[in-house]
Amino acid sequence: MPQRNADDISRASPPVKVLRLLGRPALRALNAMGSVTLFMLDGLRHIFTTRRILGRTVRQIYVIGYQSLFVILLIGLFCGMVLGLQGYYTLVRFGSVGMLGSAVSLTMIRELGPVLTAIMLTGRAGSSMTAEIGVMRITDQIDALDVMDINSVAYLVSPRIVAALLSFPMLTAIFDVTGIFGGYLTGVCMLDINEGAYLYRIVSSVTMTDVAGGFLKALVFGLLVTTVCCHQGYKAHLRRDSVGPEAVGSATTSAVVISCVLILAADYVLTSILL
Amino acid sequence: MQAWDISFSKLKAGYGSHVVLTDVTAALPAGAVSVILGGSGCGKSTLLRQIIGLSKPLSGEVRVAGRDICTLPPAEFRRVRRRMGVLFQDGALLGALTLAQNVALPLTEHLNLPAEAVRAEAVRILGMVGLSDFADFYPNELSGGMRKRAGLARAIIAQPRILLCDEPTSGLDPITAARMDDLLLSMHRRFPEMTIVSVSHDLASLNRIADYVLVLRDGACVFAGTQDALRASDDPYLVRFLNRDGAGDDAAAGECAAPAVQASLDRWFAS
Secondary structure, three states, X not given: OHHHHHHHHHHOOHHHHHHHHHHHHHHHHHHHHHHHHHHHHHHHHHHOOOOOHHHHHHHHHHHHOHHHHHHHHHHHHHHHHHHHHHHHHHHHHHOOHHHHHHHHHHHHHHHHHHHHHHHHHHHHHHHHHHHHHHHHHHOOHHHHXXXXXXXXXXXXXXXXXXXXXXXXXXXXXXXXXXXXXXXXHHHHHXXXXXXXXXXXXXXXXXXXXXXXXXXXHHHHHHXXXXXXXXXXXXXXXXXXXXXHHHHHHHHHHHHXXXXXXXXXXXXXXXXXXXX | OOOOOEEEEEEEEEEOOEEEEEEEEEEEOOOOEEEEEEXXXXXXXXXXXXXXXXXXXXXXXXXXOOEEOOOOOHHHHHHHHOOEEEEOOOOOOXXXXXXXXXXXXXXXXXXXXXXXXXXHHHHHHHHHOOOHHHOOOOHHHOOHHHXXXXXXXXXXXXXXXXEEEEOOOOOOOHHHHHHHHHHHHHHHHHOOOOEEEEEEOOHHHHHHHOOEEEEXXXXXXXXXXXXXXXXXXXXXXXXXXXXXXXXXXXXXXXXXXXXXXXXXXXXXXXX
């Protein structure tokens, strides 16, 4: 069959050739998107139909949330410090250093907080989700669950989705606060900006809409990252580029790359809607 | 309780465009220990996956207790599969759970029993396979044979009517392999209404446990019958298989490496 397709393409006229060459990857991409979407809907559906989901969710909150806390604190702090430094030297040219509090807090809450938290969690927790589920797939553990009449999506994916939907916004909030504190350290403690001005600008410029928008982004990113990472692991045995343990490695790489691209794309779409 | 039989009719199965089973028509009797025998890559595990319903056939039928499982509605199919226990090749135990939690998993997930009762049942079943002292161990802390025995415990805890074992003795030393066979036989004595199907290429295991034998070759069934009928068969392939006769393959094994490869290897050994 592939040989016949190759012959058909070689005999076709140039525009048809181009259409066919574009059509195949487009269909493959559509197929992949459909598969991920159905997987996500299946995972969401089972949140409400699965018994004993609480215990597994608490364990996943520990893995995704608690174990990522230190790295989020660290990245948030340095991110805020860099933002404070860059903001100060930009604002000082216009004589508006008093606006540093607004600049740091709005940037953190609206953009950097949700995006960087999601990217950090993809690297730390998402990759481990893919690897764990991928290993379970290639060692027949997922088949074993299905044979025991335990829905493997409900058992493995739904608790992770709930855990991500709870952990991503909480970690984003922690990232935001740490980042604003980092800006405070740079601006107030190192560059002698008035402390009252820094804090007043934060209170006066940040609205509830900004905070809600940041949380909304965190929720969407959490759902995207978990779905993509679990899907890549769950389907690791169907990969065409590799088999066995190598397929788990490839799936993990793909999961991180796809998640990061989706985070940035979704960020653009959400920002367009929220602004 | 009536035992369940398994039958295949013109079964064709594979993965994508790769056909592994070309035409299998056979029946595995109810309440017997059947061994599916055949060389590596002949489609034994594929046939097992068809019985479990983990793969759909390309054509043909797989009947369990007279019902074609490929055409059953999903809810009915799940009801049938619920009565199957499967021992996977390496046990397929969940690495994050202890042995007791692994064995108890079907009960934990499907029944509303107190945790203590579930654990007690898991430990009792682990005792049947000689692992009650290891209830709180994790799978990675056990040997291959112990993992298989734990996998067997998990497969039988929900009282299956069909027990399917994928290469239960592969990778085990002869004594542990014989223990595994004895375990299957003791299961059969204890639950005579349970149909046991074991996929294997282990002749010693065949001799020890098989009531009925199904031999696969190149994706087709070349023999189905009792052990005595198998030994009486004059089919050249079966004779060679039973006598472990690899005649004709020694010429290839005796061939030398290409001179360039041999010279490089020699240089490497000398370095």
